[in-house]
Amino acid sequence: MIDCQIDGAVALVTLNHPAANTFTAEGLEELAVLVDALNRNPTVYAVVVTGAGEKFFSAGADLKSFADGD
Numbered sequence: 001m002i003d004c005q006i007d008g009a010v011a012l013v014t015l016n017h018p019a020a021n022t023f024t025a026e027g028l029e030e031l032a033v034l035v036d037a038l039n040r041n042p043t044v045y046a047v048v049v050t051g052a053g054e055k056f057f058s059a060g061a062d063l064k065s066f067a068d069g070d
Contacts, residue, residue: 001015001016001017001024001026001027001030002014002015002016002027002030002031002034003016003052004034004038006041006043006044009043009044009045009046010044010045010046010047010048011038011041011044011046011047011048012048012050013031013034013038013047013048013049013050014049014050014051014052015027015049015050015051015052015057015058016051016052017052017062018052018053019053020055020056020058020059021051021052021053021056021057021058021059022058022059022060022061022062022065023058023060023061023062024062024065024066025065025066027062035047
């Protein structure tokens with residue numbers, strides 16, 4: 001769901017959850033773990049966050065996955 005490529009001092013984080021790059025609880029946890037790892041990496045000075053696809057960055061939360069109250 002989340003891809004990360006490091007090129008020199010820049011990490012490119014791509015949200016890749018078609019069709020709208022929405023977040024699930026698992027995806028938010030994955031993002032938190034990734035950001036923590038990038039913060040601990042002394043060679044990374046910048047993080048660029050983007051969305052896969054051509055329409056938009058992210059539609060936000062996947063409401064269907066949060067319907068049970070999580």
